[in-house]
Amino acid sequence: MPRTPTPVARVLVVPSFRDWVSKILFHAAAVCALALYTIAAHAQLAEPTELVDQQHCMFCHTSDAPFLAPSFHQIAERYRDKPNASTLLEDKLRHGGKAHWGxxxxxLPDDRGGPLSAEDARTLVQWVLSQ
Known part of the structure; x- marks a missing residue:
């Protein structure tokens, strides 16, 4: 005698309203956290105007177009993700140095507006890298 298949009970599992809301809130929080991280990662720092003026940065650089030297945006693009870039650029600001770009x-600092402290050099470099 042939075997007839037995019907299998199928159960439809419907998540509770609480589970559904929890998942929505979790995903919304994750999206917000990612958006805030992205904004913070690309936030541009306020220009340290007094230091920029004191060091005569704008005599050779501009914000977005090369002039006598690369623009701040070009410098940021080249060095932003390089390890030890801050240290290299801070040293270049504090002591001057040979051309490695053009x-x-x-x-030299005396030709730009005087000596620059390590803290002021760091402030300028962080501003440039935030461009």
Whole structure:
């Protein structure tokens, strides 16, 4: 005698309203956290105007177009993700140095507006890298 298949009970599991709301809130929180991280990662710092003026940065640089030296945006693009870039650029600001971008060297501090403290150099570099 042939076997007839026995019907299998199928149960439809419907998540509770609380589970549904919890999942929605979790995903919304994750999206908000990602958005805040993205905004913070690309936030541009306020220009340290007094330092920029004191060091005569705008004599050679502009914000977005090369002039006598690369723009701040170009510098940020080149160095933003490089390890130890801050240290290299801070040293270049504090001591001047040979050209490693085009033909123009970074002028010595005395030719730019005077010595620059490590803290002021760090402030300028962080601002440039935030461009």
């Amino acid at each position: 033909d123009m060297a970074m002028p």
